[in-house]
Every structure is written in structure tokens, then in C-alpha cells.
Amino acid sequence: MSFNSYIFFSRILKSIFSSFLVTYASALVFSLRSINLVFSLYYLLYAPLILVAVFLFVIVTSRKYLRTNVSPTNRFYKIVKGLSFETVLFAILCSVSALLLSMLNPFCHDKSVWYLLNVGRALTGIIFHYENVYFERDSHFPIIQTTKYSMFMSELKQIISRSMKKSFAYLFYIFIPLYAIEPTFSCNVYFIINLWFSIALVLYLFYSFEYIVYLTMTEQVTFPIVTIQKDGYCLLNALNTDTKIVRLLALYDLYQTTLKDADRRKEIFNLSFAGNVPQSWKIIFNFCINNIKSTTEDITNAVKYVSPKSINRRNIPNDMFIKLNDNSKKQEEENVKKKNTILKFFENVRIYNYFFAPLDKEKSLEEFEETVWCCYVLSNLAVVSLKEDQYGIVREQLGQIVSTILNLKNQLEIQINVSNKKKKKIEYLKLHTKTCAVMLALNFGTYANDIGLDDNQLISFKKIVAKLNDY
Numbered sequence: 001m002s003f004n005s006y007i008f009f010s011r012i013l014k015s016i017f018s019s020f021l022v023t024y025a026s027a028l029v030f031s032l033r034s035i036n037l038v039f040s041l042y043y044l045l046y047a048p049l050i051l052v053a054v055f056l057f058v059i060v061t062s063r064k065y066l067r068t069n070v071s072p073t074n075r076f077y078k079i080v081k082g083l084s085f086e087t088v089l090f091a092i093l094c095s096v097s098a099l100l101l102s103m104l105n106p107f108c109h110d111k112s113v114w115y116l117l118n119v120g121r122a123l124t125g126i127i128f129h130y131e132n133v134y135f136e137r138d139s140h141f142p143i144i145q146t147t148k149y150s151m152f153m154s155e156l157k158q159i160i161s162r163s164m165k166k167s168f169a170y171l172f173y174i175f176i177p178l179y180a181i182e183p184t185f186s187c188n189v190y191f192i193i194n195l196w197f198s199i200a201l202v203l204y205l206f207y208s209f210e211y212i213v214y215l216t217m218t219e220q221v222t223f224p225i226v227t228i229q230k231d232g233y234c235l236l237n238a239l240n241t242d243t244k245i246v247r248l249l250a251l252y253d254l255y256q257t258t259l260k261d262a263d264r265r266k267e268i269f270n271l272s273f274a275g276n277v278p279q280s281w282k283i284i285f286n287f288c289i290n291n292i293k294s295t296t297e298d299i300t301n302a303v304k305y306v307s308p309k310s311i312n313r314r315n316i317p318n319d320m321f322i323k324l325n326d327n328s329k330k331q332e333e334e335n336v337k338k339k340n341t342i343l344k345f346f347e348n349v350r351i352y353n354y355f356f357a358p359l360d361k362e363k364s365l366e367e368f369e370e371t372v373w374c375c376y377v378l379s380n381l382a383v384v385s386l387k388e389d390q391y392g393i394v395r396e397q398l399g400q401i402v403s404t405i406l407n408l409k410n411q412l413e414i415q416i417n418v419s420n421k422k423k424k425k426i427e428y429l430k431l432h433t434k435t436c437a438v439m440l441a442l443n444f445g446t447y448a449n450d451i452g453l454d455d456n457q458l459i460s461f462k463k464i465v466a467k468l469n470d471y
Helices: 003-029 046-065 075-083 085-104 111-134 148-181 189-217 235-239 244-260 262-269 279-300 326-347 350-356 365-388 395-413 420-450 455-470
Strands: none
Touching: 003 046, 003 085, 003 189, 003 244, 046 085, 046 189, 075 085, 075 111, 085 111, 085 189, 111 148, 111 189, 148 189, 235 244, 235 279, 244 262, 244 365, 262 279, 262 365, 279 365, 279 395, 365 395, 365 420, 395 420, 395 455, 420 455
16 A cells, blocks of 8 residues: 555544544433443444444545545536536435434434434435535635644534534425425424434534544644655655645645754755755755646636637648648538537527636635645745755745746736635735745845846835835
8 A cells, every 4th residue: 555545544544433432422422322332232233333424424525635626617517516426426425324323313213203304314414415515615724733632622612503503504405305295294393303403413423524534634744855765655756646635744744844844954955866956856846836836827817718709710720721622621611600600699698608608717725725835835945045055956946936926926916806705715825925925025135136037026026125124
């Protein structure tokens, strides 16, 4: 098993164990039908069933730490996303998990409404999953990492509050199909209270499991900067892995290293034995620069819809038509005109535009946080290189570092007419990018003319320096 797989699967096991303990403790605190470990068949069966429920939910939740979700290109794709095999399968798994967890409800004794309650519980798991599919909540690494117990207890009040509020909305949506199935029992007050309690219990446990998975997955790992083994794990290899959580953990570890660990920073500034090349610095520099440039490009260029009018023969290289005769050219041009006419007709239909017009590519808070770390990594290493970089390897790319961060900062400052949700993320990124720019201006302001900035960037950089001198 590779180290990336080991990190991911070991944290899944830890999440399952911790979530099972939370379920057991919650059952005892609420005086529910607890997982009683006595030699009674009735109670002994609860432990493995609850363990299965926890396992299913953790597997579904942990998938978002495995890879980055791709933003839908249009509303139609966003809608049909919920009909994919993977989405439906995970919805069924959440439904089964909700059914098993609901057995902890001590009020489920009336066999006449048992099947109705089971339908309601199953719908709770399905609605919860689809809510996460269509309304993903932004998350970021915990700012201050303490023990998982203290972090969970500090969040517990909010988890309970959120599950109580959400339970009433879920009750409304679930009651409608239940009333259609069995109007008589559904209107019973005792049944409604029982259903609400089951929903609230499932939501409380689901939110608790989610937070436990989040705490376990984001637990800091200290990677060695380099390794002499061919397939050995190290920070440089982890930065370029496809496993999302491993890449984020490596980048967070690198960010912490640039702040606190001078000994590990020396390994970054060292030259490799083969050819005296600063291999560690090159990999880190390229990763961070590419990430910042990608974010800058996404912010600058919203998805632009290419009108069919622009799709014509002039956009196609002439060498493709060398072997074609005049008749084929005319026929192709006529076909293109017909297609353009049809597309133009649909473009004028509002319903078509609503479902198929391209959506702006929107980055998650997680991706913005990744860019923030990249900015700090480059800025911190540039600053400490004044004292620690004995070979002068950072000096060669200093101009590119400053210009890349300035480009991102300038693009963020001209962002207008954005939604409140996106505005918060833009402000978050803008604050930290500005901090990095100020840090660079404080340390390299006197060398502004010598670090290779173009005229516009030099003016922007000198403005920051001038503002700092005014204080």
C-alpha cells in the first residue's frame, strides 16, 4: 500500500471508530436505547448494526477528500448530476445508514406506524445526501489545531442547533409523501413527534460524523522534504499527488514549515547532489506559481460563451482545406450556416438559455485556501531567503514571485457585482494576498527597480511601498 493510500484509509478507520464512540456516548446521554455491551442478544445486536451505519456514512462523506469536485458547466448538467449512478448509490447508502441509526429512537414501539417511520427515516438520509450534492458547504483547515475531543466539544452546541433547525424543514418535506401514503396515521400528533425526533436524531449524528471526518482528515502530518527512496513518501511527491487530502496536508505542512521550522527550510534551499540543482525549490516554486496563476486566470476570465456567429470557416486553418474541392467547401459552409441558424434560434429562447447557458467557474473556499497557502509559502521563503538562502536560488525568481502575487491582488481589487457568497471568498483571498504583497514590499521595496517587474507592476509595487512609508 502506498503512503497516500495509507494516510487516507487509516483516517477513515479512525473516523469510523471515533464516530461509533460518539454514537454510543450520545445514546447514553440522551437515555436512548443504547448500545449496551451485555450478554443479551437484544442489545448485543445493536453494536454491529450501528457500526455498519457509521461505516456507510463515513465512506460516503470521505469521498470529497479524495478528489476535487468539478463545477457544473450549466444548470442542466447541475440538475442531472443528481441522477448519476454514483450519486444515487451514495443516496441509498445514506438512507440505509439513517434507517439503522434511527433504531436508537426509544419511542418506536407502535408497529402500526413502523413502516411509515421507516419511510420517513429513509427519506431523511436521501434528502441529506442530495442537500450536500446541490448545496455544498465550504470548509477549510482548522486555524488552531488542538485535541480532536476539545475541537468537537466546542462545535457540539452548533451541531445540535443546526440539527434542530434543519429537522423542522425535513419534517415538512417528508410529511408530504407520508400523508399521501397514509393520511390517517400521518396526522396523528404522537406519530409527528416521533417522526420529528427520529429526523433530529439522524441529523445530529450525521452532522457529528461529518465533523469527526473533517477533524480526522485535516489532522496535520509532518512530511520529510525529500527522500532517497524511489517510491518513498515525501513532501515534494505529496504536492503532486492526485489524492486531494494528501496534497492539501502536504501544502499545509509546507506553509507551517515556512513559518516555524528553519531546519526544514534549509532542505528547501539546498542543492541536490545530482548536478547541484535546487530541485526542492524548483518543485515548490512551480507548484505554487501555477496554482496562483490558475486562480488569477479563473477570476479574470469568466466563462465566455462563444456565439455561433464566430464559428465559421475563417476560424479554421487553411491547410485543412487543401485537399477539398470548391463544391465540398460550399456544401460545408451551407451546413455551418444551417447549424448556426438553429443555434441562434435556441439562443433567443429564455428557457434554453436558463438551462444551457454556461455558468461561471466558481472556486470553493478550499481551493482559495490552497492559493492563500501558496502565496504565503512563496512570500515567506522569499523573505527568509535574505538570511537563509546561501546559494541565492530564490533571487532568480523573486521578480516572478512579486509579479504573480501582484497580478492576483490587482484582479481581486477590481472584482465587482459578485454574489454575497462569492464576495466573502473573494474578500478572504484579497485580505491574505494583500498581506503577502505588503510583506514583500516591506522587505524588497528598496530593490523594486532591480527585481525585473514590468512598468505596470512596478507602479503597483511602488504604491504599496509608498503607503507603507506614509505610516
